[in-house]
Amino acid sequence: MKKQLPLLAAVFLYGALFSQDSQSFHATMDGKSAQALQELFPKEVSILKTIDNQSAVLLTEEAAHHLHRNILTHGPGFVYQNSAETALDVLNKKVSKSSQLLNLTITENDWVNHSIGKVNADNIKNHISTLEAYGTRRHDNAKGKQAALDLKAKWETMIAAAGRTDISVVLFNHTATPMPSVLLKINGNTTPNESVIIGGHLDSISFSGQAPGADDNASGIASITEMLRVLLDIKFKPQKSIEMMAFSAEEVGLVGSNDVATNYANNNKNVVAYVQFDMTNYKGSNKDVYLTTDSYNSNDLNLFLIELMEHYNKTGSHVFTYGNTICNYGCSDHFSWAQNGYNAAFPFEASFNDSNPYIHSSNDKLSVSGNNANHAAKFTKLGLEFVIEAAKSSQAFLAVQDQNINKNDLKIAVERKVLKLLNIDFKNVKALKIMDASGRIVKEILNPNSNSISLESLKESYYLCIIENNNGTIKSSKFINQ
Known part of the structure; x- marks a missing residue:
């Protein structure tokens, strides 16, 4: 979270950064935020059009940094678009949401309890440390691309060690960034064309100095990697496909996830549900897991996550609590999936008012979270509960109904x-x-x-x-x- 600066101080600080050479780009963003940003920096922000409180804009990188740093508490708050035409098309795009309940039930007690008992917080901590050690994983820095290549190699090594031939890892290249996204797929035994997806962003950002990004978002990627390790360890083979994704360039407008989600939608890929893991290791609030309840999130999917926590985490050895919070426009990669008509949810580490104050700085280090990953382990357990229950076959769901x-x-x-x-x-x-x-x-x-x-x-x-x-x-x- 970034605290807001007083208006005059913000103008003085950021006004000195603007120049005629500022690189501009097109984006879509919340209409009220666009208006506030334009009032602060009229020469740096042009609003092309606004429909239903969503604006197509042309803005400079510096103006985007200001939005990122002082108006919103998390995420870029905008979605990068490659042209004015594309940005305007987004405003006219109608996002259809299903009026039917998701066919998600809780039946896999043995698999789930076996899996969450194997979650190891030290594995998550060690992976966070590895990612932090890059110094930066900025999307246009060579280290960002290297982090993606190394993650692909790490996942492939884990898969090979488990002797699995039903799992693939590929790079998804983008035109707006040299950093690729990393996509893993565990093929479903019964309906491989139906996918349950979890994801998070691999890149990091800082407004000065290094960008270690331990919490934002090494913690989410490490949580997902531990989910993979556990699924391999228990030899779990889903009926629907399970996909795990590490996106590039989230911090500069959801570039990676927007490309991937749009590609999936354009190819009519059947995604049952998408859950985002972005910042999982800073316990800033009294409760453990905070579900974001913005209007674009799936109420149905949020309720299923609540149902999972009520069932698996209310009592016993894996107890954690939950609350709710607001995330705002374009705050993380789940927004890309929601905008393409998919059910999406985002469980977060704290209330946004209490989230990690050190993100987007050189101080976003593991030490801020006590040099452990105990909080992130809870999200790993929730992720395992979700993918195991959601990736069973539709036939199994019908059998439960009958x-x-x-x-x-x-x-x-x-x-x-x-x-x-x-x-x-x-x-x-x-x-x-x-x-x-x-x-x-x-x-x-x-x-x-x-x-x-x-x-x-x-x-x-x-x-x-x-x-x-x-x-x-x-x-x-x-x-x-x-």
């Missing part, structure tokens, strides 16, 4: 704003809770005794119903109130 009455889960229906509980023995129920996509409890009934719950007071949206039994077990199911 046998739902006999399974230890919750079968519900919604009719005319009434929630129907179809397989509940109320003698054993301690509480019924309904949560919204931010994790807020919007309705709670202690010792319920009716299988019909009115939803009249709740707006039309996605919700999670949770049943807590007297023996401590939990049943849950997502639904749409409509």
Whole structure:
């Protein structure tokens, strides 16, 4: 997070940096941020057009740095576009969102519990240290490209050591940056054309000096790499494909992820869901995992992540807590996937007001997080829970639906704003809770005794119903109130 400077101080500081030689580029960004930036630097920012609070702009690199550093708390806050025409096309692009619930259930207890028990925080810490040691991984620095090549080699070495021939790693090259993105794919056994994707950015940035980027975002890449190690160690073979991605040039406008996500959309690739891991190791808030709830995020996917944490992390050896926060326009790579019509979510290390204050500086080092990766290990566990449960076959989901009455889960229906509980023995129920996509409890009934719950007071949206039994077990199911 970068603290805002007083207006006059900001103008004095950044005005001295601007010159006639400032390189300009096109981008899209939040309309209000574009207006605020133009008011500060009218010669450095031109607003081409604004539609629905999204602006196409022409701005200098220095103006972008100011946005990055003083108006927003995380991420570039804009998406790089290669021309004015492309930027204007984005404004007119209609992003379609599915009105159907994701076919995601919780059934893989044995696999998940086995996997999260193998997460090793020291492995994550050591990988963060390795990435920090580059000094910088800036996208247009030779070290940025080398970091991508080295990560590809590291992943390939891990795969070869595990004797796996069903996993590939490729470089995805970009025109706007010399740094490639690194894409890994574990082919699904049943439906390889359906993919569950996790990702984060590999590049780093600083406004002065070195850019070690330990938290932003060596921590996310190290968390993903530990997920890969565990999946290889337990010999997990998914039914849907699992993809892991390390993007380039996120810090200068989501360049890598925008190219990849647009490519996937243009080729009609079936992506079940995308989850971003960007900054996982600085515990700045009381709770552990903060789900971002911006309008472009998938409420449905956020609810599934909540469902996973309620099921696997409420009690026992792997407990962690969750809250919610706001991330803003273009704050990280998940935005690219959401803008291309895919379900996307972003669990973050803290509330954005409490996030790491040392990012984008030479002080973003592992020492700021206590020289350990204990916090990042929680995100690794959540990522494993997600990919294992989400990458099972659709046939398995249908089988669970068909046998739902006999399974230890919750079968519900919604009719005319009434929630129907179809397989509940109320003698054993301690509480019924309904949560919204931010994790807020919007309705709670202690010792319920009716299988019909009115939803009249709740707006039309996605919700999670949770049943807590007297023996401590939990049943849950997502639904749409409509």
